[in-house]
Every structure is written in C-alpha cells, then in structure tokens.
Amino acid sequence: MKIAAAVIVGSALASSAQSKPTADERYPYNGPDVPIGDWVDKTVEGSGKGFPRLVEPPAVKPAKANPSNNINVISLSYAGNGVNIHYQTPFGLGASPSVAWGTSAGSLTSIATGSSRSYDRTPPCSRVAVTQCSQFYHDVQIRNLSPDTTYYYKIPAANGTTASEVLSFKTAREAGSKRAFTVAVLNDMGYTNAGGTFRELNRALDEGVAFAWHGGDISYADDWFSGILPCASDWPVCYNGTGSELPGGVTPDYETPLPAGEVPNQGGPRGGDMSVLYESNWDLWQQWINGISMKVPYMVLPGNHEAACAEFDGPGQLLASYLNRNEPNSTSPKSNKLTYYSCPPSQRNYTAYQHRFRMPGRESGGVTNFWYSFDYGLAHFISFNGETDYPYSPEWPFARDVRGGESTPKENETFITDSGPFGAVDGSIYTKESYEQYRWLEKDLASVDREKTPWVIAMSHRPMYSSQVSAYQKNMRDAFEGLFLKYGVDAYLSGHIHWYERTFPLGNNGTIDKAAIINNNTYRTNPGKSITHIINGMAGNIESHSTLSKGQSPLNITCVLDQSHYGFSKLTIHNETVLTWSFVKGSDGSSGDDFTLVKKGSGSGSRNSTMTSQSGIAATDKTTGTSISTAAAGGITTVTEVVNSYTTYCPGSTTFTQGPRTYVVSEATTLTITDCPCTLTHTKSLPSAGISSAVISGNRTAAPSGNAPDKTEGGSSLAHLTSGGQQPAPAGPTSSPVGAAGTTASVLVAQGGRVGADASLVGFVALAAAAAALM
Template sequence: MKTSQALSLAGTALLAATVNGAPTVDTTYPYTGPAIPVADWVDPTISGNGKGFPRLVEAPGVKPSSANPTNNVNVISLSYVPKGMNIHYQTPFGLGVLPSVKWGTSEAALLYTVTGQTHGYDRTPPCSMVAVTQCSQFFHEVQITDLQPDTTYYYQILAANGTTESDVLSFTTARAVGDHKPFSVAVLNDMGYTNAQGTFRHLNLAADDGLAFAWHGGDLSYADDWYSGILPCSDDWPVCYNGTSSSLPPGDYPNSYNEPLPAGEVPGQGGPYGGDMSVLYESNWDLWQQWVQNLTIRLPYMVMPGNHEAACAEFDGPNNELTAYLVDDKANGTAPKSELTYFSCPPSQRNYTAFQHRFRMPGSETGGVGNMWYSFDYGLAHFISLNGETDYAYSPEWPFIRDTDGVATEPRENQTYITDSGPFGYIKDNAYTKTEAYEQYQWLVRDLAAIDRSKTPWVFVMSHRPMYSTAYSSDQLHIRNAFEETLLQYGVDAYLAGHIHWYERMFPMGRNGTIDMASVAANDNNTYYTNTGVSMAHIVNGMAGNIESHSTLADGKVVLNLTAVLDQTHYGFSKLTVHNASVVTWDFVRGDGCGIGDSLTLIKRSNSTNNSTATPSSLGYNATHIASSSSTKSVSTRFPTGVSTTSVSIGSATIATTTPAGTADRATASISTTISGTVAIVTSGSLQQKTSIELASFAVLLCGVWYFT
C-alpha cells in the first residue's frame, strides 16, 4: 500500500508519534483531476479575480503587527485534556522552533512557558498560493497540565518565524469530578457557515452568560460542499439561486440572499441564493475556523466526526459533473456515468485528513483514538463522544476490506467509494461485520464500566448519527445494533445526535423502537424520568445552519408516534444544563431571537422507585400516524422566552394563559377535537393562522414548533 501522511515540516520539530491520530491516505492509484479543484466556472482562481460573487474572508486569530506579514497565527482553539487544557493554533507556514505558550494565574504575570509539537499535511492548495491571513497548513499543540479545577488561567502564544504574539487570553479549567455546582453546555450539529449566522450570534450570547464548553457532534465546516456552485439546480435538492428550483425550505435567511446577482455571475453558482463561500475545500475549512474562533479562543470546543468531514465529496451531480471534473479533469462538463472512487479526491482531502489535523481531542489520554472517539468528565457528568461514521459493523463510511467483502484488504480502484474511511482502530481478526471486533466498541464498554456513578451520576453520549427519527434510514438501524444495548445496559441517560437537519425530540426510547411512555411525566411531555437499563432520552439536533438548508417531511409522510417535538424550520443550538445530581434541563435555543423553541426536564429516578416498564406502542416504530384523533387529550407546553402568548386555539378548544413575556411557564388544558384544521395563535395581540398537518393527535404550533401529546 502506498501511503501519504504529514508533509515534511522543514525546520520544525515533529515526532510522528505525537501527531494525534494522523490519518493514513492510500495513494495506490493516481489522482487524475485538476491540480487544485475550484468550483466556480466564472472565477476558477484560488483567491478570486473579482468576477461574480466576492470570495468571503474572516479575521485571523491574531492581528498581524505588519501590513505584509510573512506568517501568522490564524486560528486558535481550546480542548480539554485531563487536568488541563490543549491550546491548538494554526499558521500557514512553519515556526522553525517548537510552538510555545506563556501562561500563569494572573493576566499581568505569565510566569511559565511550555512548548509543544507541530504537525501538518500537503493541503490543496498549499498556503504559498493563498493569502497569509486566510490559510492554515501547520498545526501546533501545546498542553498545559496539572492545573487546578474550575480555575481561570491566562495564556499568550509566542511569536516565531514571522508570526505576531497573541493578546493575553484566558480559559477556565473543567470542574472537578463530582463537583455539585450547576453548569451549562452548548450542544450543536450540522453547522457550516452559510445559514448559521443566527446560531453563532446566540452561541456567543450564551458564552457571555457562562457556558462551560461547546460540544459539536460533527458536520462542522461543510468544506465538502465546495462543489455546490457547479452542480445544477434540481427539484429534489432546491438550494440553488435563480435556477429551475430557486426556493429554499422555510427558514431564517439573511437579507443578502435576496440581493441580485453581481455582474458576470451565472445563476446556480455559489451558495444558496449566491455567495462564493463554497468553491475550495480547504478555504472553507479556513473560513469556518476563523469565524467560529470567537468561541474556540475562550471555550473548549469539543468535536467529533460527521459525514461531511470524510472526503472532498459524497456523491456526484445529476449529470455526473464531478466525475467529469475530478476524474477526467474536464471543467464545466458532464460524464456518461459516475466513476467517483476513493482516489477521485486530492490525497489531502481523503480519510478525514483535515478533520484529524485541524482539531486536537483527548483520544489518546482517555484510551480512545484521536478526534474519533474519546470521553471526559465535567462536574456531575461524564461525556462520551462516539464515532458514528466509521469503526463499527455496517457503518455509513467503511474501510477497504468491506469493499472486497473480506476477500482482500486492497481493493481495485473501481471497487472503492469516494467516502471510504478508516478503520481508525483495530478490527479483531478482520471481522468487519461484527461490532464486537472493533476497537471503538471495546473502548466504549471499558469506558462505561469505569464510570463512578456516585461522582458522575449523569452520562451523555453523542455521535453524529441518530438511532431514531421520523426521518428513518437504515443507518439508524446499524448504529442502534452497534451501540444501543450497551448504552442501555450501562444506564446512559441521553443519546444526542444530528445529521438530519431539523430539531426533533423523541419520547424516551427503549430497545428496538420501544416507546417508554411510563417515563414521561403525567400530563407533561416536557418532563421525563430516567429509567435505568430500560430507556433513555433521544434528541436529534441538526439545526445549527448549513448550506444544505433544512430537512423537511416528504409529501405524504407524517410524524411518527415516537416523536414528541419536531421543528423543521428554525436554526439554532441546544443548551444542556446539569443542575444537580437529580435534575437536568435541555433547551433548544432558536437562532432567530425567538427564544426557547423546546424545553425538556430530565429527572433522575432510581429503579427502586420506578416500577414502570417500557411497552411497545400499539403502532410500533414504523407507524404512519398517531392514533386516537377525537379522544380527550391533556396538554402541557412551555412557552418560549420572549413570546407573549395570550391564547392558543385549536378547533373549538382554547388554551388560555397569563404567561408574561420573558418567562417559560406552562399552560395546561383538556380538549376534545379533531386535529386537522387551523391552529390560531394570538401573539401580542396579532392573530397568526397556521394550517396544521393532519395528525391524529393534539398539536400546538408555538413559535414555529409543533408540540405533540
């Protein structure tokens, strides 16, 4: 096997063993596409020639001290390591020395200096062809360890080889294991840049109010959507500007989307409704990282892999435009059939290469693997980051051995897929169809078994792929088969995911689609009780905002009976708050400023006081609608902060409330009505009418969110 790993870092110390899970890239077959793929037929240059949409830029992490810098610190991000913090920073060129950071307990007295290591890869294009303040190719890791818990420290990145030293910055270490003080965490998935402005604004407001850290479950920058500007609009993927399908699903879009095309631009190129964010894979990474570092520079930003981190692309265009470009090196062309393989991407854009270098998670310190799977403690909670993309049986991205059905480990070129990835851990005896053979599974069992629930009573697991959703796919079955039984056996409290671009909260779910309604509080679908070993909460939160817009129910499809709340319209993130050893709350924070779109209270209840058992729904997981359309229903819903709602009417029934603006109280009523028809919401005296989807259950549409009972 021919492989390529990190680039030669002349003049920079690098020990191969210190690269955190450096991916191996197979180069057995040559890459035959353009030297530098640029998805813009109007402006096929790297930095932009001024034609059409302008190329987007974001400020670097450190402002250069000169007008024409030769090197610069462009990205800074933090992540936890046991009893300390990893300071990750990025430059376009090497430092010539070990990366160094000064630190201390006082902003005015940085008394200590620590050095770290550097790694990198042969990115396409190299930073020698990109503006110094808009490119990263060298990645530096400096760890400060043996620190006191819940303590603020100050640090400064030192200058080297043309860079400018950073301002004096700060971070706060993690709470000690078992610390009973409350804390909040930002949880998000599927962010990108294009539609995430509101989410990002409210993330920063939440950080100002005091977040412990951010936990991002994959699909970070959407760098692999660089090609969206050269694929034609289509009815089943309506995210192009001024084409045959030029409308997006309902959502919160900036006014800039409605601006006319600039002179020389062609309809259907650039992002949705325009903008050349998405024309170079690596530049998308640079743009996104420089944008979000207002968070990553002050909060630990803990990440895990999603499908959009795997490779330069996932699929071809409707006329095989990517085959023409990446395989045949033919710009603005088509091909008779799709011939995309693992080798169709430039080598630096395969096998999670950028993802593994652009972040540094505590995999090696916690027995896991790099950024792919790891765990950490914070106060009363244990957090587990799983890889939902590779390294389990029938994962959505897979290793070469699966391409050959186990006959060989080296497939022919045409046997491979463009997203082939991993394995990042071992597969015992190459038994790739058995999850128990994978290192990730073995690690998960050990990690769960080692948790001291007297110190960390709460356990949260996140991966990119959901186990359950109204938007069913076979991937949910495979990840359920791989991990659900183990998570239930060890009493995990909640499983969090994204991937589907909407917000969806399920009822507590037991094994294989069993709905545990006995763990839902009476007359209150916003409160669940834990039921150790029987069920856990499931939440899909893929609404941070991205170029692909929202997921929506297809025509004729209805919400399944496992779904308690579904929002297909509003971008946002979630805030998980651990109040104490018995109570956790979860809030979906809308990015449009409308406040809280959904709230859940999760109450810890021991099995000794909970004699309930989960029973299968009468309709089962594959139900097409919710039963009982005209029986009396008891309703409880929490009104979003900032919305002054005086009444909610459904048919002949009305829920009256005196909820003042800025609170999150509840209103409860009993009704007897058929659900289809019109839902009227009186908000601050202004009548808004919405037509409900036909559901055989009571539903409330409040601030854009459907609440089901």
C-alpha cells in the first residue's frame, strides 16, 4: 500500500520530550499492497488447500451473530492507589469509555469514565473480522481504592458492543504489608514454543499470583514473515489456537483455508499483506492472553520487538526490496537498505505498544509505558526502558543519525528501529545525566522507604551481564549499574537472550561477590557491593532458544544456565528478609531452578537479629543464659542449644536429637518440633558443591572457590566482559562457598505458634533466617 508523505512539525525522534505516540512521515511509505502469498507463489488464486486461519476468542462474546462492534481485549494494570481497566474495540464507542464497579458483584453502583485513543492502523478494522481486530483503545482509572481488596466491574455496551460479564480484580497491598505474595515474571513471549508457558501461567493464576510482569518482547508481531505458525507435521512445536470460532455473519473468506501457497499466518481475507499480519499478530496475542490480563494486572515494559515492523534484512536485501519498492521475492543492491520509513507509519516508534497498554508512568512520575514504578507489600518494583533514552541505547533517536550540520537525517541515514527519546534530553545525548529516564530513576530509588519496602527489584528488557556477551551490556552497565549499586537494588531481572541464566552476585564490572554466596542456591544481599542478575528470556517464541556456540563454555559469573526449556518464573516475597525465585518449566510445571535471596534482619544486623516471617518471629535464641556448645570433628559439626521454637529448614543433611527423639532431615526438608522450649542437639555436615559445569539443560556451574583470582575484597575480576572476551566456568567440582568461607551454619529456630495456611513457605523462611544469623 502507498501512503502519501505527511510533514509534521518537530520530529518524534528529536532530542526532546516526546511521550505522545507519534511517527515521523517526512518521507513516503512505498511498501506492499499485495498478499504475502503472491511473494511465495504467484500462481495462487485462492485454491483453498492451505492451513486454516488462526483465531482467538474475544474478551466478550458477542450477543448476536453479526456484531458491528465488540470488546476484544481487556487488560488490567496498577494505577497509583487504584487500577486501570484497558479495553479494545475495532470501532469507536460514540461516548467516553466507562466502567461500572463496586465491592459486591450484585451492586455495581459506582461509575468511572476515562478516555479513548486510536492510531491509523494499517489496515483499518473495517477490512478485518470484527471480533479479531482492535483499533480503538480505552482506558478507565478507578482511583482511591482500599488496598488488598476485591472489587467487581462491568464494561457496559456502547455503539454496538456487547456488555462484559461481571469481572473482578484485587487491588495491590499497601506498602509495608507483611503478607507473602508471588509474582509471575516472564519475558520474550510470542505464540510458537509458548504453549506450555501459557498453560503454566494460567495454573499460577489459579494458585493466586498477585500480578504478571512481562519484561518486553510481547507477541513478536514484527516477526510477521515467520509469524504465527499453526501445527503441521513438519513443525510440531507450534501454536494451534485455543479452538475459538468466529461468530456468524463475517466474510466467507475467513472460513476458507488459506490458498495453498501462502505463508500459514493469520491475516486478512486473502491471507493478508505484511501490514495486516503485523497488526493481526498483536490482536491475536492479546486475545490469547485475555484470560490472564483481565483477571490480574498485566504489567509490561518495552523490548526491541515492539519498536517497528521489522529489525533486520536477509541476504540480497530481500525485505528491503519488498518494503521499500513493493517488489516481492526480489533482491536489490546494498544501497537499498531498511530505513525508519520502510515500515508503515503505524508500525514505527513503538506506536502499537504505546496504545495497547497503559502503565502507571504518570502516577509514578515516569513516562507512560516506558518507565514507572509501584509498591506492592514489602517490595518496590521498577520497570525501565533498556531500549531507548540512555547513551548508546540499542534503539536510538534521529539525533544519532544526523551528519554534518543537519537538523534531521536523510531517509537513507536512518535505521528501521530508530525510536524515541520518550523523555526529555537536557544536554548531550552521550551523557547519561542528560536523560529524563536516568534522573527519574535516581529520584525514584532515593525515595524508596526501605522500612516499608525493604526489597527493591528492577527490570528492563536487556541484561547487563550474560555468558552470551554483547556490546549493549556494557552500555547498560555504564548507564544504570552505578545507580543500582548506590541504592542497594536487590535483584535485576531481564530477558532478550532466549534462555534462563542466573549469575552469582555481581559487583561493579562483573566482580563476583563471594561474601554474598551462601551456596549455589542461596545468596545474601550485600547493598552497595553486589546485585543478583537473572535472565528470564525463555517464555517461548518463533525465534526459539538462544544457545552457546559450539565449544563455548559459560562464563564464571554464571551459576545456572538452561538453554533447553521454555517457561516463566515465580518471584515470592516471604517477608522482610526472604525472597525466593523458581523457574517453572512450561513442559510439565516442574522446577528448573530454585533460588533464595536473604537479607540481614531488621534489628542490629548481628546473629541475634530477629526476622518477622509468615510463621511468626524466626530466629535462633541466643539470649543471655542460653546454653550453647559447639564441637567439630571429621567434618561433622555438633551444636547443642536451647530453642524457643519448632521449625527448621536444613540446606544439607542433618540429624537432630531432642531427648529420646532423633530426627533425620534431608536436603530441602522442613522439620517441625512442637514441644518447646527444649534443648536440641543437632549434627550437621555442610553440603558439597560438586555440581557439573558442563553445558547441559538446566546447567549449574560450581560456585567460585577460594582460589579464584581476586581483584577486590571477596571477589573475582571479570574485566574480560568490558573487552568482549569470555572466561569459562571452573572445570569440575569446587568446595561450597559456605565451606570455603569456613562458616558453620546454625539452623533456624522459629518462635511462636503452629504454622498456618502458609506452611509451604516456612522452609524457605527458615533457611533465610539461618543464613541471616550468619551475617
């Protein structure tokens, strides 16, 4: 299709504040107006022998067979002390969007109104089935709600839509609430290879996750040529839809299989040109995820796949020939390259991403969906933009494209993913302090009340460290690592690399903080010294897994690396001192990695500190007058102590003797003793860290031994990361970081009454308290 050139005043990609979704149109779009099938096979004439089109059920089932409008997507998000209800329709509502709500499903007496937005979608929904297309995006905020409370809501009918059923949501817990909660964390999720992740996400929803946090690369709409592949004998790992059927009255072409030569994607009446596929990929994915996003807040942040209609070209400039010259199945010289103007205007500059979600940027002083923060219970969550708005970002503004004395670049000087900035840039684009995002991030971190929210978790799309080394990682570190260390960020989460990877605690420039390693599955926080990094990019998409090159080994910063399994992760905040993380495999729901992060207690920070937990006050009683004796022989440590509680978790095999009773506790087992106070004698053999460093599925590398080269106190230098080199993990088993440090872990004893409904958490809570006692 051909779009006439339009001149806009000021560029969306100039170095000034531009959070409004806009695209520069100084040069015309001259791309295709033919079905992709004609590229694949020009003899196709609608023979009807190909794959069926993929459809997904809309959020609201139409009340009649031939709807003229419909609510296709519903998505929740946090908005200050309330929620935002986002919904999407193919056509306008004829009035301001509204939501009826209340604290009872039978009494929705309050009405909230909001606003609508739209963009010049290519093609418009008038050419697509009503229940499979979104072009109008509505946002209604319900404010000043009570925390941790269930509310009910209903979206009324308007301009031909069918009213929704009565739905519900639960508000965020207020900052400082001490009850445990779990978050579903995912990155890099399309359709293909993501079926298992989708199934396990829904199971987690049934188990009560508070919200989902998706760290970019949402739907893979820009992979439109590969797109969404339905199941076939030659592609068994695929996306086959959820069995939805279109309502009656739509064009018969939607009920007819694709012509035999066409690429098997969802598209328009004839399979669709590129523009149909890009927007329809978004539509299909959002409707697929409705069952999650309309029940719990679905918090998102930007990735590289949201920037534009495509990223890279193939051999012979095949894609540039198609998009720039409307020449399918053709090659061209290198001078015909993909530029910012190769995509239709509606598929540039994160336009779809900016319309299809509504995050609390305004409520937290950030910028729309690009950077924001919010509190939930004992944690402060930060979403920020790793794609634009910092020096040498992987997607950049026109200001980096200009040559000589130009004010704006020429068409052939631009890149297809040019984007932003979305905040103000006051100064040089090569100075991090010039960027509004950086200044916001420092202000946000400085304002965190660590008494209320002791845990601070940050996420953007791209990692700062990985065994798959890339230049952008150093740029990320240069921009943000110093702030995170300065303000004691506990964990940094990312994706982008399509595998699961957990590092050891890392300080500035990749220095391994051995002092923060209790064992391979338990770290302690060390504010100002180190951060735990987790790459969580394995949700599943058409691009499959990332893998190490043949002969390449993980770097010594990597503790766990899984290149084989898809899935997502659960982050659980248990209390002020215990955070656990579990990688949930999409294949069967089993665990691919379990990890615990612990903090010092809220008291003096000594071994006598007590920690509030789900099961009461967890501590080892070492008050004055308590009899404690310790003896060690043959690698076995025997401890006798008076305890005032009954629950303990052991990181290794341990034998407990209490009077005539003997308890043998194996690894990762919880022991409960009820008749306390008592005298407890336990023998303990510290666990071995003999874990293979071979590159296998779910690979775990051994913790760094005491012989690792030191550059700073308690750490190993990783200067090679700044020069692009790599260092393999230690070959073979090494001693446990705990043993290497010469520390004997005392078991936790938890005071108080019997564990209640959250007994499943007590093992992690107890382990954390034991670890904290060593600090």
